[in-house]
Amino acid sequence: MSSAAVATTDAGAPVDLDNIRIDYPDGPAAQIDLKVDPGEIVMLLGPSGCGKSTILRALAGLQPIAAGAARIDGLVHNGPEAHCAMVFQEDALLPWRTARRNVEFALAMRGVPRRERKQLALALLDQVGLTPFADHLPKQLSGGMRQRVQLARTLAAEPRVLLMDEPFGALDAQTRLDMQELLVSVWQQRRTTVLFVTHDVEEALLLADRVVVLTPRPARVARIVAVARPRDPDAQLHPEFALQGKEILALLGHGQFPSH
Amino acid sequence: MTTTQERALPAVPVAEAPPIERVHPSPGRGGLAAVASRSLPIVPIVGAVLVWHLLTRYDVIAWVRFDKIPGPLDVYHSLRVQLETAEFRQHVVSSLRRILSGFALASLVGVVVGIGIGRSKVVAALLRPLIEIARPIPAIALVPLAILLFPTSEQGIVFITFFAAVFPVTVATIHAMKTLPLVWMDAASTLGARRRQVLFHIVLPGAMPAIFSGLSVSMGVAWICVISAEMISGQFGVGYWTWMSYSLLDYSGVVAGMLTIGAMGFTTSWLIERLGRRVNRWLPGEAR
Numbered sequence: 001m002s003s004a005a006v007a008t009t010d011a012g013a014p015v016d017l018d019n020i021r022i023d024y025p026d027g028p029a030a031q032i033d034l035k036v037d038p039g040e041i042v043m044l045l046g047p048s049g050c051g052k053s054t055i056l057r058a059l060a061g062l063q064p065i066a067a068g069a070a071r072i073d074g075l076v077h078n079g080p081e082a083h084c085a086m087v088f089q090e091d092a093l094l095p096w097r098t099a100r101r102n103v104e105f106a107l108a109m110r111g112v113p114r115r116e117r118k119q120l121a122l123a124l125l126d127q128v129g130l131t132p133f134a135d136h137l138p139k140q141l142s143g144g145m146r147q148r149v150q151l152a153r154t155l156a157a158e159p160r161v162l163l164m165d166e167p168f169g170a171l172d173a174q175t176r177l178d179m180q181e182l183l184v185s186v187w188q189q190r191r192t193t194v195l196f197v198t199h200d201v202e203e204a205l206l207l208a209d210r211v212v213v214l215t216p217r218p219a220r221v222a223r224i225v226a227v228a229r230p231r232d233p234d235a236q237l238h239p240e241f242a243l244q245g246k247e248i249l250a251l252l253g254h255g256q257f258p259s260h
Numbered sequence: 261m262t263t264t265q266e267r268a269l270p271a272v273p274v275a276e277a278p279p280i281e282r283v284h285p286s287p288g289r290g291g292l293a294a295v296a297s298r299s300l301p302i303v304p305i306v307g308a309v310l311v312w313h314l315l316t317r318y319d320v321i322a323w324v325r326f327d328k329i330p331g332p333l334d335v336y337h338s339l340r341v342q343l344e345t346a347e348f349r350q351h352v353v354s355s356l357r358r359i360l361s362g363f364a365l366a367s368l369v370g371v372v373v374g375i376g377i378g379r380s381k382v383v384a385a386l387l388r389p390l391i392e393i394a395r396p397i398p399a400i401a402l403v404p405l406a407i408l409l410f411p412t413s414e415q416g417i418v419f420i421t422f423f424a425a426v427f428p429v430t431v432a433t434i435h436a437m438k439t440l441p442l443v444w445m446d447a448a449s450t451l452g453a454r455r456r457q458v459l460f461h462i463v464l465p466g467a468m469p470a471i472f473s474g475l476s477v478s479m480g481v482a483w484i485c486v487i488s489a490e491m492i493s494g495q496f497g498v499g500y501w502t503w504m505s506y507s508l509l510d511y512s513g514v515v516a517g518m519l520t521i522g523a524m525g526f527t528t529s530w531l532i533e534r535l536g537r538r539v540n541r542w543l544p545g546e547a548r
Contacts, residue, residue, distance in 0.1 A: 060450045085450050092447035096465050096542040105461065109452040137542050157451050 012039035012193030013073035013083065013160035015059070020068035022051070022058045028066075029054045030219035034212060039191040041230070043204035046214030046222075047252055052197045055219065056163045059195065060086045072161060085159035087150050089166040093138040099125060099149045100134040106156035124152040128182060144175035148182065155186065164196040168203070180207060184231055201248050205241060207231065213251045222251050330512040338512035339519065352520065354496040358414070359486045359528070362421025366478055370426045371471060374433020375463065391430065399424035399485045403492050417489045417497070424485035425478035432474025436467035469543055472536035479532055483525045498524070 015036040022030045030051040036042050044052045057063040059070055059077070061084065070077045072084060085106075093102050103121035112120060125134050128148040138146055147167055154162065164183075168176040180203065187194060198204050204211045211225040225248060228240035235241050309332050314320075316331035330338075342348040373391075376383040399420050406416030444462050453461065490499025502517030537546060 057446075060446075062446050062449065086447070088443050088447060090441075090443045092443045094444060094462065094465070096468075096540075105448075106451045109448070109457065139542065139544055153451070163450075 011160070011191045014038045014071075015161055015193055015195065016069075016071040016074075017055075017059075018069045018071060020055075020058065020070055021066045022054050022063055023066040024054075028218040030058075030214075030217075032219065032221060033068075034221060034224075036193055036195065037209075038193055040209045041187065041194040041196065041207055043208040043211045044195065044197045044214060045199065045201065045204045045211055045248065045252070046219055047216050048199055050214050050217045051219035052214055053165050056086065056165050056195060056197055059161070060084050060163055062086075083158075083160045084163060085154040085157040085161075086163040086165060087147070087154050087167040089169050091138065091146060093146055093149055093153070095138050098135050098137055099130060099141065099145075099152075102138070102149055103153045103156050106153045110157055121152075121156065124156055125149070127155070127186065128152045142175075144171050144179060147171065147179060151179075151182070151186070155190070159192060161193045161195065164194065166197055166199065169199070176203070183207065201245050201252075204248070205244055206235065211244075211248060213248055328511060330515055334512040335515045335519065338510070339516040342513070342516055348501065351496055351498050351501040352524070355486060355490065355498045355521075356524065358417050358490075358497065359421055359482050359524075362418045362486065363425050363479060363482045363528075365418075366422045366425035366482070367429055367475060369422075370429025370474065370478070371433050373426075374430045374471075375437060375459070375467070377430075378434045378437020379463070391427070394423075395427045395431075399481070400488045400492075403489060406489075407493055413493045413495060417486060417494060420489045421482050421486045425482040428477035428481065429471065429474040432470045432477070433467060436470030437463070439470070440466045468536075469540045472532065472540060475536070476529060476532050479528055480525070483521065483528070487521055 015034075017032050017034040017036075019031070019033045021028060032055055034042075044055060046052045054063055058065050059072075061077070077084070093099075094105065097105060100118070100121045103124050104117040107117045107120055108114075122131065122134060125131055128151055130145060130148050130152070133141060133145060138149070141149065150167070168179045171179060183194075184207065186192075194207075196204075196207065205227055208227050209230045211227060213222045213225065214220065215222045225244055227235075228244060229235040229238060232238075313332050315326045316329050319327040321327060373387060377387055377391075378384075402420055402423060403416070406419050407413065410416040410419060440463065444466060445458055448458050448462050486497070487499035487502075490497035491503040494500035498517055498520050502514055502521070505511070505513030505517060540546060
C-alpha cells in the first residue's frame, strides 16, 4: 500500500477508550470500552438516542468523561484539542465566511502564519473538489458541498483522529455516495484514525474496518463486527455483506418483519 | 500514491448543483412598472404636502385649527434662509455631535455588557437586576439629575442620549447570546479555538444581526432624547433652536426645525441600515 509515503505526524493515532463513562444530568449516557488501531475506520452504530454521538463529543472534549480514561496516542485526553477534530451533521460552517475563509479559520486556529493560509486552504478545497466555489458563502452552496467544506476545514486542523457525527445523514443518497468515496480517498492519503457515527447499516459496512454495534441508552458495546472486505468497491456483491448487514440489523432489533 | 479513487471523483460535484441565487425581478425590466414602483414612495409624500398646503392655505378650522400653522412654502423659505446661516448649521453640527457621541458610547457599552451578561452567569447576576431597574426610567426624566451632575449641559445631554440608547443594544446583545447555534462554538473549540478566539471569531460576528437591530432601535430613541434634552436644557442644537423658534413665535422655524430633525434621523438610520446589511450580508434573506 502507499501509506508508507505519508508523513508520520499526519497519520492516525491509536484511540483507547478505557472503560469510559459519560453521564447526562439524568443518568448515564454511555459506558464504553474500545480500542481503535491507528489509521482504522471504526463505525459506531446504534439505535437513535442511544448516546453514540455523546461518545464522539466526549472524545472531542465537548462533554466531560465521568469515569475511565480516553487515551489518544497513549496520552490521557481531556478538553478540546485539535488532534481530535470533528465533522458535525448540522451546518457547522461559519455562515459569514466563504468556503476558503472557513478553512482558513481552522488553519489560523492551528497557528499557521497568515500568508500561508490562503494557499493551504485552496489546496484543501481542491482535495474535496470545491476549487470553483472557494469564494462562495455557505448559503450559496448545496448541503453536500457544505459538508465538503466542513471536511476540508476539519482536515485543515491536521487531526490525528477524525470524529464524524452522522456527517452525511442529511444528504440525499447520490450525494452521500459521493461523500463516502471522497472520505475513502482522503483517508487513503492521510491514514487518519476515523471514528464515525451513523445509523445507516450499509454506510457502516461500506466504510468500516470494524462496526461497533451499541445497545440502547446507556450505550454499551453490543457486538463488534469485523467487516469482511473493508472498502472493497465490490463488497456488496459478496454474500458476507448481506449476512453481516442482517446480523447487525438483528442486533438493532430489526431482525424480522412482524409476520405473525 | 493512491490516486485512482481520487481521479474517479469529479472535480466538481456534478450531482448537486449549487442553489441558484434567487432571481429577483430586475428593476430595469418593464418600463412602466419600474416607473410606478419608483414613484410609489413619492405619492404619499406629495399628497401629504398638498393636504398640508390646502389646510393652511384656507386656514381650515375644524376642531383642530390650522390658522396659525405655517404652510409648506413658508417652511421652505424659512429652511432656505436658515441653511444659509452659519448659526443654524452650528446647531445641526452640535446635535449631530451629541447624538454620535452618545450613540457610539452606548453601542460599545451595550455590546460589551450584553456579551458579558449573555455569556457569564456571574456578570448576569451582578448586572441584570441593576439594568432592569434602570431600564424603565425614561431617559428624559434624568434631565434634572444631569444638570446637577455634569459641569456642562453638553455632557449632560450626551449622558442622557447614552442612557436612552444603551438599553436596546444591551438587550439585543443578551438575546443574541442565547440564539447563537451551539454547533458554531463546538466546531471552533474542536478546531482549537480558545475563549478569546471564540468571542471574536464566532460570538461577535454571529451576534451582529441582532446587535444591528438593537442599534437601529437605539438610534431612534437616541434622537428622541437628544432633541428633548436640547429643548429643556440646551444652549445649542436643533432641538434648542426649534424650541427657541416657538418662543419667538417663528412657527415656520418650528416646522423647519422638525423637518431638519426628521432628515437627520432618517440619514443616521439609513447609515446604520446600510452598514448592517454590509456586515450581515451572509444572512439567508440578504441577496449577495
